[in-house]
Amino acid sequence: MPRSKRPMSAMTVDVPLLVTAxxxxxxxxxxxxxADLGFTARLAEAPACHDDCLLLDVASRHVEGAEAGRAVVAAHSHPARRRCHKMDSGLRGNWAHEVAALLRAGHRVGVIASYPDAGRRCRDGTVYVHGVPVAEGPLGRDPRNPLPSSRPADYLHAAGCGDALPDGGVVVLDADDNAELRTAAQRCHTESRIPVGATGALAAYAALIRNRPTAVPPMLPRPALVVCGSLHPVSRRQVAELPAARFHTSEVDLAEEELRRGNDAVLATTDSTGPIAGSAAEAMASSVATSVQELLARDVVGTLVILGGDTAGAILGNRSMHVEGCVVTGVPVSRFEDHDLSIVTKGGSIGDENTLCRILA
Structure with missing residues (x-):
């Protein structure tokens, strides 16, 4: 079930950049x-007076399309000088219904499903991941969100946006490299469109507002606990490449012993290739979260690394977080506002087989 939210009517601060996801x-x-562009980025339920980038998790990935649309429109009804919405770079979720709701609310939208630095490109209206049409690769066979198409326009038509495509209310913008990504972001800026896009696209849009790159990636205290709830084969290969002891998520005591020796440890769910019902996925994520909270309470973890969106949502809950920047492309490190634990989160499909090895080198 989606996490409960504090009513957003409390949002009265006019933030420079509002980003929903x-x-x-x-x-x-x-x-x-x-954050790597020099913004102070904070994930919270309402802005503070010092925020220059507020991140709002509207928790709409696994709800009905109409509910997802209402959540995004509600978030974007509050004051911000610039605003954008993060969509899944693999076209999963309710992003097309969210676009439809933004259009009904009077916004113009630019869809930019590209993140070239992470191997995601939109060319001639088709999204490719590492050169393969997204619906034909592993994301197309996602156990919880299988994909019917690699073309964003098909999702927009299905969500009732067919008339808005020819009249320009919504445009699907190609971006095969970073230069084209900047051009697409500039078009959204010039035409006062809300960019609905992948991380690379929204970073290109934010760079039009501020671009003072930070010089040093955040340091990660050790030992690290790596938690893999993602079933994506990329994440599973990344875990397999790590030179760390691996335990099932039920083996908390064994993982604690390894961490107390000063060694990194991996907790992973059982792998599966078949479809998973939403209730089963939520139960699995909740069980993983319970195991992780036990280990965190024993004060043996220097850095927590979480693979998979559902897993991260269950572990992190609704607590406010300060985002420090990326340790590698597409992989941020954050901290709770009331705790100094370093927390690295990674979408299941992000990176290559050596990504975790680079992060924890």
Whole structure:
């Protein structure tokens, strides 16, 4: 079930940049890229007076389309000088229904489903991940969100946006490289469109407002606990490449022993390739979160690394977080506002087989 939210009517601060996302991992991912531009990025339920980038997780990935649309419109009804919405770079979720709701609310929208630095490109209206049409690759067979198409326009038509495509209310913008990504972001800025896009696209848009890159990636205290709830084969290969002891998520005591020796440890769910019902996925994520909270309470973890959006949402809950930047492309490090634990979050499909090894080198 979606997490409960504080009523957003409390939002009265006019923030320079408001970014919504359909899940917590996506919000942190785009927040890391924006923090790298020199913004102070905070994931919270309402802005503070010092915020210059507020990230809002509207928790709409797994709800009905109409509910998702209402959540995004409600978030964007509050004061902000510039605003954008993070969509899944693999076209999963309710992003097309969210676009439809923004159009009905009077906004113009530019869809930019590209993140070239992470291997995501939109060319001739088709989204490719590492050169393969997204619906034909692993994301197309996602156990919870299988994809019917690799073309954003098909999703927009299905969500009732067919008339808005020819009249220009919504445009799908190609971006095959970073130069084209900047051009697409500039068009949204010039035409007063809300960019609905992948992390790379929204970072390109934010760079039009501020671009003072930070010089040093955040340091990660050790030992690290790596938690893999993602079933994506990329995440599973990344875990397999790590030179760390691996335990099932039920083996909390064994993982604690390894961490107390000063060694990194991995907690992973059982792998599966078949479809998973939403209730089963939520139960699995909740069980993983319970195991992780036990280990965190024992004060043996220097850095927590979480793979998978549902897993991250269950572990992190609704607590406010400060996003420090990215340790590698698409992988942010954050901290709770009331705790100094370093928390690295990674979408299941992000990176290559050596990404975790680079992060924890």
């Amino acid at each position: 359909d899940d917590r991992t996506g919000a942190l991912e785009v927040g890391g890229a924006i």
